[in-house]
Every structure is written in structure tokens, then in C-alpha cells.
Amino acid sequence: MSRQATLTRGSTFKHVTVMSFTGALGLMAMFLVDLVDMLFLSMLGEKEIVAAVGFASTVIFFTVSLSIAVSISATALVARAVGQGDIELARRRATHVLGVGVIFSSVVVWLLWPRIPAILHFLGADMRTLDLATGYLHILLLGMPAVMIGMIGSGIMRALGDAKRAMYATLLCSVVNAVLDPILIFVFGLGIHGAAIASLCARLSMVVVTYYGVVKVHRMIGEFDLMECLQDLKPIAKIAVPAMLTNMSSPLANAIVMEHAASFGDDAVAGVAIIGRVIPVVFGGLFALSGAVGPILAQNYGAKQFQRMHHAMTSAVVYALGYCLVLCSALYLSQGFLVSIFNASNETADLIRFFATYVSFSFFFQSLLFIGIAVFNNLGKPLNSTLLNFGRATLGTWPLITFFGLFMGAEGVLFGQAMGSVIFGCIGFVMARRYINELEYRTEMTLAESVHSDEMLP
Incomplete structure (x- = not known):
């Protein structure tokens, strides 16, 4: 090796x-x-x-x-x-x-x-x-x-x-x-x-x-080498093109959320905008998870070490859970500071508090989706990542924020988006687990057939 x-x-x-x-x-x-x-x-x-x-x-x-x-x-x-x-x-x-x-x-x-x-x-x-x-x-x-x-x-x-x-x-x-x-x-x-x-x-x-x-x-x-590059173009595009489409889903989801928040007035828009600035700083460790898990899975898949791939998935979940427990607790305790530093008042302050108290932990489930995306991007099925991300940005966003918005107002927009993350995070993670099991089974069958063929030779 x-x-x-x-x-x-x-x-x-x-x-x-x-x-x-x-x-x-x-x-x-x-x-x-x-x-x-x-x-x-x-x-x-x-x-x-x-x-x-x-x-x-x-x-x-x-x-x-x-x-x-x-x-x-x-x-x-x-x-x-x-x-x-x-x-x-x-x-x-x-x-x-x-x-x-x-x-x-x-x-x-x-x-x-x-x-x-x-x-x-x-x-x-x-x-x-x-x-x-x-x-x-x-x-x-x-x-x-x-x-x-x-x-x-x-x-x-x-x-x-x-x-x-x-x-x-x-x-x-x-x-x-x-x-x-x-x-x-x-x-x-x-x-x-x-x-x-x-x-x-x-x-x-x-x-x-x-x-x-x-x-x-x-x-x-x-x-x-131009000729070898043309040969490599297909595997490069097979991963890169779906990944480009996957990356386009996030701004789509943000646009849908902002459009619905606008119907509740400027205070709601300000609250969503402030939360949007806080999220990448607080949860950057989760956004990096897909890029971290991907190489680990890909190297071990190349080495046919499926047990380590399962361990890597479990380790990623443990890391995400620990990260969310610490950061979400810190966010909950610092919500007053956030309200004051952004000079938030009325509904804007209520949205910040609602996010810090109830919605923030949904990022654990979003991290499950990140892990699933890493699996599919690095193990040969990047189109699944595209479908999952666009599913979350559309089916997991618009109907839910519309429904909860009717009953909960502007807070329902945040709650609906969080529920979409929970649903698609669980779906993506289960799909990824099954896909790794499928790859393992295929590999074992291929090896068994190879051994059988060798035994049949005179």
C-alpha cells in the first residue's frame, strides 16, 4: 500500500x-x-x-x-x-x-x-x-x-x-x-x-x-497529456457536473426562505438575514464535514477497507453530535448578546431567540445530509447528491415553510426549513449507509467469482 x-x-x-x-x-x-x-x-x-x-x-x-x-x-x-x-x-x-x-x-x-x-x-x-x-x-x-x-x-x-x-x-x-x-x-x-x-x-x-x-x-x-486528459474527462465530468448542480440548490433554498420571510415584513427579513450571517460562523465545522469525510471514504474504498468506511460514517455522526451539543448550547446562552450586538428588536429579536432555542439543533440532521452527500460524491453516485440537495431545497423547504408559516408566522418559516433538514438528513444518511453495504456486497461477490474461476482452472 x-x-x-x-x-x-x-x-x-x-x-x-x-x-x-x-x-x-x-x-x-x-x-x-x-x-x-x-x-x-x-x-x-x-x-x-x-x-x-x-x-x-x-x-x-x-x-x-x-x-x-x-x-x-x-x-x-x-x-x-x-x-x-x-x-x-x-x-x-x-x-x-x-x-x-x-x-x-x-x-x-x-x-x-x-x-x-x-x-x-x-x-x-x-x-x-x-x-x-x-x-x-x-x-x-x-x-x-x-x-x-x-x-x-x-x-x-x-x-x-x-x-x-x-x-x-x-x-x-x-x-x-x-x-x-x-x-x-x-x-x-x-x-x-x-x-x-x-x-x-x-x-x-x-x-x-x-x-x-x-x-x-x-x-x-x-x-x-491531451489524449489521456480526454480519457479522464468522463470520470471528471461524472462527478463535477452533478456537484455543480448540487451547489446551486443552496441559493435556491435561501431565495425561497427569504421570499416567504418578506411576506411577514421587514423585521422578519432582518431576522432571517442576521441568522444567515450567524450560521456559517457557528456551524462552519459541519459545513466542512462533507469535504472531510469524502477523502477518508474514497481512500478506504480504493483499498477495499469497508469496515473502516463504516467506522468513518459512525465517527462523522459522533463528531457532528458533539459539535452540535457544544455549539448549540453556546448559541442558546449567547442569544441575548446576539440580539444586542445587532440592535435587534421586536420580531427580529424573537426570530433570533427562536432560532437559538429551538431550530439550531436541526443542523445535526443537516450534517447527516452532508455525510450522505460525501458518500455519493466520492463513491460513484454524485447524481444522488444532486437529487437529495434539490429535494431539500424544494420539497423540503417550500411546502413546509408555507404550512408552518400559516400557524406560526415568521417563526414557522424557520421551523419549516428545520423540519426539511431533519427529513432529508435522515433520508440521505440511510441511503448512504445502504449504498456502502451494496458496494461491499458487490465487491465480495466479485472476489468470490474470481476465486471460483481460479479454482476451475486446470
């Missing part, structure tokens, strides 16, 4: 914990920088600037989602090859996913660039807000290939079990952004364009960490 298949040995709980926490630190750092970025821009005193960033963020979220999807493909393919002990195949797959990612992201930039004003106008931006958002996006969109390289590189390092260097890429990006933001926005007086340049520099910094980790430390980039 390859010396690099580190996730096929040792405690599965330790692997899950380390991979999740390192991923969470990087994610939470990026979310915190986004908040600080918005705070700096709001200090300029122009509501058009804040609105422009809001419109641009929709487009940026789309491009980042594409990068994350390709990185999921890189993690799954490389980890599986490493688990099989085939480092040359892992190196080939890493090289070709990276090549495909750079070409794909460059094409996306080429297609979006001239259409940015039209897209922003379609989203509702006009006049000065449209001009500001267009200039902001024209700068920031140039960094998409760098984001693609950074995400894929982080995925490759996670596939190798090197969670710390994968975290360093996002941490460095956040630090560079946080340092350059006030300098370019205030000292040089560049305003929103300064924020865009800071973000562009931060994204370019990800390439440096990725190059050092993937190329210098792990030597996972080989010679690019």
Missing part, C-alpha cells in the same frame, strides 16, 4: 475531527473576512456600494460554486487512486483535473465578461449601483482561474490527507484580503474597486500555497 494513503490507517474519528476542523477554520476565516469587507464598505456611507456588492456576490457565488464542484471531482478521483496504491494514476488524475479546471474557468470568464452588465441588470441593479457592481465584478472575475487552481489544489491535498496545507490556502487568502482591504479602500481611496483588487490579490495568493503543497511537497503534478 502507498505510503501516502494515510487515511486508511489510524483512528477514523481522529481523521474526521482533524479534517473537519482544519476545513472549518479556513471556511470561517473566509466568512469573517466577508463580514469585515462589508463593514469597511458600509463605512463609506453609500448605500449603492453595499447594494452593488450584494448583486455582485450572486455572480461570484456562482463562479465559486463551479470551482468547488471541480475540486470535489479532484478529491474523489485522487483519493480513490491513492487508496488503491496507484500513485501514478493519482498524479495523472490530479494533473488532468487541474488542466480541465483552468481551461473551464477561463472559458467561463470569457463568456461572462461581456455579459456582466446585462446579468446584473437582470438581477435588479440599475443606475449607479449597476456601474459600481460592473466595475467590481470586472476586476474580481479575473481571479476565477486562480480560485479554481486554489480549490482544486486544496482538494488534492485533502485527498492525500494533508488537511493542514489545504487549510493554509484559504487562511492565507483571508489574511491577505483582510490586510489589503482597509489600505486600498481608505488609504488609496479606491472604494469598492479597492475591495475588488484586495480580493483579487487574495485569490492569487491561493495559487502560491497550492503550488508549494501540490507540486513541491507532494509532487502530484505530472506531464499534461
